[in-house]
Amino acid sequence: MDLVLGIETSCDETAAAVVAADRRILSNVVLSQIDEHRLYGGVVPEIAARAHLDHLDAIIAEAMREAGIGFADLAAVAATGGPGLIGGVLVGATTAKAIALVHGLPFIGINHLEGHALTARLTDGIDFPYLLLLVSGGHCQLLAVEGAGRYRRLGTTIDDAVGEAFDKTAKLLDLGYPGGPALERAAEGGDPARFDLPRPMVGKPGCDFSFSGLKTAVRRRVEELGGALDEKARADLAASFQAAVAASLVDRSGRAIEAFEADHGAGRPFVVAGGVAANRTLRAALAGLAERRGMPFVAPPLGLCTDNAAMIAWAGQEKLALGQVDGLDFRPRPRWPLDPGAAPSIGAGAVKA
Numbered sequence: 074m075d076l077v078l079g080i081e082t083s084c085d086e087t088a089a090a091v092v093a094a095d096r097r098i099l100s101n102v103v104l105s106q107i108d109e110h111r112l113y114g115g116v117v118p119e120i121a122a123r124a125h126l127d128h129l130d131a132i133i134a135e136a137m138r139e140a141g142i143g144f145a146d147l148a149a150v151a152a153t154g155g156p157g158l159i160g161g162v163l164v165g166a167t168t169a170k171a172i173a174l175v176h177g178l179p180f181i182g183i184n185h186l187e188g189h190a191l192t193a194r195l196t197d198g199i200d201f202p203y204l205l206l207l208v209s210g211g212h213c214q215l216l217a218v219e220g221a222g223r224y225r226r227l228g229t230t231i232d233d234a235v236g237e238a239f240d241k242t243a244k245l246l247d248l249g250y251p252g253g254p255a256l257e258r259a260a261e262g263g264d265p266a267r268f269d270l271p272r273p274m275v276g277k278p279g280c281d282f283s284f285s286g287l288k289t290a291v292r293r294r295v296e297e298l299g300g301a302l303d304e305k306a307r308a309d310l311a312a313s314f315q316a317a318v319a320a321s322l323v324d325r326s327g328r329a330i331e332a333f334e335a336d337h338g339a340g341r342p343f344v345v346a347g348g349v350a351a352n353r354t355l356r357a358a359l360a361g362l363a364e365r366r367g368m369p370f371v372a373p374p375l376g377l378c379t380d381n382a383a384m385i386a387w388a389g390q391e392k393l394a395l396g397q398v399d400g401l402d403f404r405p406r407p408r409w410p411l412d413p414g415a416a417p418s419i420g421a422g423a424v425k426a
């Protein structure tokens with residue numbers, strides 16, 4: 074039984090997990106730092122790095138204990154090597170290297186985005202190729218996933234990432250941090266048709282995204298309402314925002330399906346991954362698109378959409394199977410695009426993954 078320990082510390086979750094080569098998750102421990110950052114309304118990199126340093130050893134010990142194994146039972150240690158907040162990435166990668174060195178194990182540096190991208194193979198066992206919509210705090214991309222390490226970017230955001238748009242809009246609506254889940258809760262029972270917000274990029278050629286105009290439109294509506302929102306207005310604005318995001322993601326993904334199927338034929342899976350994929354309204358809209366296009370739809374369970382270490386351990390398994398391990402001289406990379414061949418764009422390899 075090949076077991077990989079995964080470590081994730083690239084943003085505000087300190088996480089460790091043990092995953093077997095046969096896709097069993099033996100343990101998956103996630104410690105959120107929400108309370109440490111709430112006062113500041115967002116993630117403070119220095120606080121995040123210190124919190125990772127304070128908690129990571131205990132989280133790893135818990136993951137090993139839950140899995141019921143010792144370090145000698147591992148086949149490799151994998152840690153997020155970027156992209157992300159460099160202080161946290163250094164804590165995780167250095168800890169993983171130390172474990173690897175002491176126990177004579179291979180170390181594998183994982184691209185955090187690849188962790189999200191390969192999660193559907195962990196949860197649903199799907200084969201390559203598949204079309205992926207990767208939606209997180211720092212990224213919004215459509216990718217043809219042709220193999221582990223083989224990604225072709227079909228579209229990306231030209232300004233804000235979709236999670237960033239959720240977080241900024243939540244702030245405008247006074248919903249606090251973390252914004253995405255708060256906005257989703259606020260939208261429950263809201264009227265998505267009350268505010269006529271723009272549908273960014275809908276109908277435009279290509280598969281790129283843009284969300285900063287939508288955020289500005291929400292700000293204007295808030296100003297028009299005199300700045301002070303009652304519960305109903307807040308719920309209706311949140312629901313209208315989500316509806317606009319859903320329309321944009323569905324339109325862009327629809328175009329990407331055409332480009333993807335021209336290369337890979339019909340009927341391959343359509344996968345959504347990343348923290349924003351935890352949003353039920355968006356999942357339902359994307360599931361509808363997949364159904365209309367005759368594609369199996371795969372969305373990981375909510376806890377494996379947001380940041381976790383099981384996805385890092387699994388990506389480690391994929392790399393190990395390909396014999397792709399790293400030396401202890403591996404250097405963490407604050408920016409690390411999934412397909413370096415694609416034209417650089419503002420949204421690619423942003424600081425927050």
Ligand code: KG4
Pocket residue numbers: 084208209210211212235236237239240251252253254257347348349350351352353378379380425426
């Ligand atoms: O993948 P992730 O956990 O961390 C990054 O790699 O960025 O994604 C975090 C992002 C945040 O912007 C957060 O607000 C958003 O995912 N998010 C959500 C939901 N849960 C998390 N956005 C909308 N609805 C949600 N339920």
Ligand code: ZN
Pocket residue numbers: 185189209210347348379380426
């Ligand atoms: Zn992430």
